[in-house]
Amino acid sequence: MSSVPIVRVALPTPLRRLFDYRAEPPGAAGAAIEPGMRVRVPFGRQRLIGVAAETAADSELPEERLKSVLERLDPQPIFDPATLALLGWAADYYHHPIGEVLAAALPKALRLGAPIESVTEHWVLTPAGGEAHARGEPRRGLRQRELLAALAQADAPGPGPTESTARAPGLSAAELDEKLASWRDAARALVARGWLVTVATPTAATAVPSFPAVIAGLAPEPNEEQRAAIGSVCESLGTFAGFVLHGVTGSGKTEVYLRIVERALRLGHSALVLVPEIGLTPQLVGRFRQRFPVPMAVLHSALTDHERLLAWREAFSGRARIVLGTRSAVFAPARDLGVIIVDEEHDASFKQHEGGFRYSARDLAVVRAQRADVPVVLGSATPALETLQNVTTGRYSRLVLSRRAADAVPPRLSLVDLRSTVVRAGISTPALQAIERHLAAGGQVLVFLNRRGYAPTLLCTACGWIAPCRDCDARLTVHRALARLRCHHCGADAALPERCPQCGFAVKTVGQGTERIEETLATLFPDVACIRLDRDVVRRRGDMEEAMRRMASGEARILVGTQMVTKGHDFPNVTLVVVLNADQGFFSTDFRAPERLAQTIVQVAGRAGRGQKAGEVLIQTEFPDHPLLRSLLAEGYDGFAREALTERRQAAWPPFSRLAAVRASAKTAEAALAFLAQARQAAEDLRTDRVAGGSDRRAAGRAVRLLGPAPAAMAKRAGRYHAQLLLESADRASLHRFLAAWLPVAESLQSGRRVRWALDVDPIDIF
Numbered sequence: 021m022s023s024v025p026i027v028r029v030a031l032p033t034p035l036r037r038l039f040d041y042r043a044e045p046p047g048a049a050g051a052a053i054e055p056g057m058r059v060r061v062p063f064g065r066q067r068l069i070g071v072a073a074e075t076a077a078d079s080e081l082p083e084e085r086l087k088s089v090l091e092r093l094d095p096q097p098i099f100d101p102a103t104l105a106l107l108g109w110a111a112d113y114y115h116h117p118i119g120e121v122l123a124a125a126l127p128k129a130l131r132l133g134a135p136i137e138s139v140t141e142h143w144v145l146t147p148a149g150g151e152a153h154a155r156g157e158p159r160r161g162l163r164q165r166e167l168l169a170a171l172a173q174a175d176a177p178g179p180g181p182t183e184s185t186a187r188a189p190g191l192s193a194a195e196l197d198e199k200l201a202s203w204r205d206a207a208r209a210l211v212a213r214g215w216l217v218t219v220a221t222p223t224a225a226t227a228v229p230s231f232p233a234v235i236a237g238l239a240p241e242p243n244e245e246q247r248a249a250i251g252s253v254c255e256s257l258g259t260f261a262g263f264v265l266h267g268v269t270g271s272g273k274t275e276v277y278l279r280i281v282e283r284a285l286r287l288g289h290s291a292l293v294l295v296p297e298i299g300l301t302p303q304l305v306g307r308f309r310q311r312f313p314v315p316m317a318v319l320h321s322a323l324t325d326h327e328r329l330l331a332w333r334e335a336f337s338g339r340a341r342i343v344l345g346t347r348s349a350v351f352a353p354a355r356d357l358g359v360i361i362v363d364e365e366h367d368a369s370f371k372q373h374e375g376g377f378r379y380s381a382r383d384l385a386v387v388r389a390q391r392a393d394v395p396v397v398l399g400s401a402t403p404a405l406e407t408l409q410n411v412t413t414g415r416y417s418r419l420v421l422s423r424r425a426a427d428a429v430p431p432r433l434s435l436v437d438l439r440s441t442v443v444r445a446g447i448s449t450p451a452l453q454a455i456e457r458h459l460a461a462g463g464q465v466l467v468f469l470n471r472r473g474y475a476p477t478l479l480c481t482a483c484g485w486i487a488p489c490r491d492c493d494a495r496l497t498v499h500r501a502l503a504r505l506r507c508h509h510c511g512a513d514a515a516l517p518e519r520c521p522q523c524g525f526a527v528k529t530v531g532q533g534t535e536r537i538e539e540t541l542a543t544l545f546p547d548v549a550c551i552r553l554d555r556d557v558v559r560r561r562g563d564m565e566e567a568m569r570r571m572a573s574g575e576a577r578i579l580v581g582t583q584m585v586t587k588g589h590d591f592p593n594v595t596l597v598v599v600l601n602a603d604q605g606f607f608s609t610d611f612r613a614p615e616r617l618a619q620t621i622v623q624v625a626g627r628a629g630r631g632q633k634a635g636e637v638l639i640q641t642e643f644p645d646h647p648l649l650r651s652l653l654a655e656g657y658d659g660f661a662r663e664a665l666t667e668r669r670q671a672a673w674p675p676f677s678r679l680a681a682v683r684a685s686a687k688t689a690e691a692a693l694a695f696l697a698q699a700r701q702a703a704e705d706l707r708t709d710r711v712a713g714g715s716d717r718r719a720a721g722r723a724v725r726l727l728g729p730a731p732a733a734m735a736k737r738a739g740r741y742h743a744q745l746l747l748e749s750a751d752r753a754s755l756h757r758f759l760a761a762w763l764p765v766a767e768s769l770q771s772g773r774r775v776r777w778a779l780d781v782d783p784i785d786i787f
């Protein structure tokens with residue numbers, strides 16, 4: 021046992037533990053290392069940057085084996101205690117190593133050691149340098165002598181009036197540039213002799229702005245429902261409370277967020293706003309900027325590492341009063357946090373489903389709000405079934421906006437039975453007639469198809485060859501304008517052949533993608549400008565805005581698009597929405613597929629008739645009698661949700677049970693499945709008496725059902741075979757006790773195998 025002060029450091033390694041180091045020498049001038057500060061430590065033969073998670077009086081390790089911290093990087097904790105606690109909770113809940121969780125919560129630049137504040141480098145004389153200057157050294161090297169003299173003069177206590185204010189020691193690069201030409205070589209030489217050091221000093225911090233008035237005249241007067249919602253949340257400022265803001269598209273949810281944020285800002289708090297994808301929601305960002313003339317930190321995936329660092333610093337310093345960002349912004353620093361808002365809370369992109377640390381930003385936002393004692397608002401026109409169940413159990417309160425804000429009329433939904441109508445290039449006769457009618461009446465039309473490209477299949481009618489992806493269990497999609505074949509799963513790309521590579525016969529395209537629908541509509545309506553919105557055409561920032569502009573000006577009258585068109589845009593003059601294929605949701609093995617389908621239909625339908633004109637929505641389907649589709653049409657999303665939750669309860673799927681998925685992949689299907697079979701065996705051993713363990717653990721084990729292993733629906737992806745094992749339990753605590761016991765065993769299985777695997781707690785894709 022050691023008795024020197026110890027710091028327990030979370031390091032970015034897959035090991036599920038903290039590492040003990042001597043807290044000395046504590047870097048800058050005897051300052052202590054506090055939890056939440058970054059430190060550089062020796063780790064094997066490497067030096068790693070980690071975060072001090074705890075301090076302790078002593079260590080289990082014998083004193084002689086303890087290494088010392090090399091350097092303390094932060095003058096103050098980079099994570100405050102509440103955020104550190106949140107991340108600790110997340111590491112436990114998602115069963116992920118704490119060091120990797122903390123690393124995931126920081127921008128890359130900070131992981132690599134960038135300072136938390138922007139700093140200016142100063143060159144400062146060392147005592148030895150001062151003595152050398154006094155002796156008139158170095159004899160040879162005029163530039164070096166000049167540099168020493170300049171620095172000695174800068175540090176001399178002079179009579180000038182500026183000396184009364186505290187200033188950084190030495191001179192900055194800018195100051196040296198003014199005094200001396202090409203001083204850098206000389207500085208390097210003097211640093212090498214130990215006469216000069218560089219010191220990073222925080223750049224003078226700009227004052228935190230007080231809250232100025234909101235820009236008046238822009239905000240509409242809230243209607244009665246909006247007032248009730250705003251009132252409920254504002255009453256809870258200062259304590260934790262969970263709210264679901266369930267408002268149909270266009271009902272004024274954003275206006276409610278803005279009012280709540282305004283109140284929080286007036287009380288001196290900051291606000292954290294999470295959105296699914298910034299690139300797709302420029303309107304929301306724009307509305308926040310327009311309403312509040314306060315610094316805002318915007319964090320999203322399209323930022324460079326440096327931009328991300330700058331945005332993080334804005335939030336950390338407290339200058340930014342609003343932090344708005346995508347998934348990982350849930351970990352962003354926010355001074356005096358007053359409220360958290362999660363817009364489009366049902367959106368799947370809030371769940372990190374790749375890499376090691378797979379977390380739900382929506383769920384963590386609720387935990388963060390709890391820890392910070394602030395209200396959290398989950399807003400959506402189509403709340404996740406889990407979220408609605410949390411309303412039923414009383415965990416959240418529901419705030420309803422039932423009407424469209426600007427007195428717009430809700431759209432009329434109806435089905436088109438694809439089995440009993442003529443379908444031409446994917447468009448049925450009733451749909452075609454409706455498009456004609458709406459165009460003739462001066463309306464705009466939105467055609468939705470969740471498949472980009474020209475056609476999903478390239479086929480040879482002579483020999484039956486279908487262009488396959490070599491690395492996936494998937495077909496290559498035809499991109500005609502580009503004359504390429506592309507895999508939408510792995511990105512594989514090939515030239516579009518004119519003849520069958522197998523028999524030389526001419527090939528043909530089968531099925532429709534947005535590119536082909538655009539072509540068809542252009543042929544059918546040659547006088548009407550049609551634009552397309554999907555990931556193939558929207559590549560740069562601004563492409564989206566340009567499309568919006570053309571629709572808004574009426575220059576374009578038909579919009580064909582994928583999921584992209586369902587996100588938060590206003591098309592006030594769109595009076596008809598056609599959903600070309602609603603059926604993907606019914607073929608999936610994923611129990612969540614119908615929920616996603618219903619959400620997509622409701623979201624895309626919400627694009628119709630946002631102005632004063634009534635909208636019409638046509639949904640093409642081969643399953644017009646499907647009960648979930650029926651309830652969606654007859655009773656709207658609430659009716660659908662009720663039905664779907666009943667099915668979930670009967671099948672014991674979430675939210676009526678808890679799931680974890682073990683996902684494995686390998687170069688062969690056998691290897692992936694064999695690993696999962698072993699993992700399952702280990703789990704079964706844990707459940708029986710064969711493994712020593714408390715009776716608690718056995719009881720927990722019995723409450724856990726094991727499903728699989730089974731190959732993924734699309735087993736081969738990007739050259740690897742994927743499979744999964746599901747662990748399911750009626751109660752969360754049992755599942756987590758079980759996972760905690762099982763994981764170390766599973767980790768010991770992996771050694772020497774070429775299998776990659778990861779645990780996904782609360783998975784949202786079940787394949």
Ligand code: ADP
Nearest residue numbers: 240241242243269270271272273274275425426
């Ligand atoms: P949502 O976020 O629910 O889709 P928005 O907040 O974008 O709804 O509101 C839709 C439109 O209605 C916007 O143009 C908005 O400015 C307007 N709006 C919102 N609240 C009101 C209100 N109380 N009175 C008039 N217009 C409103």
Ligand code: ZN
Nearest residue numbers: 480483520523
């Ligand atoms: Zn052929």
Ligand code: ZN
Nearest residue numbers: 489492507510
């Ligand atoms: Zn592929």
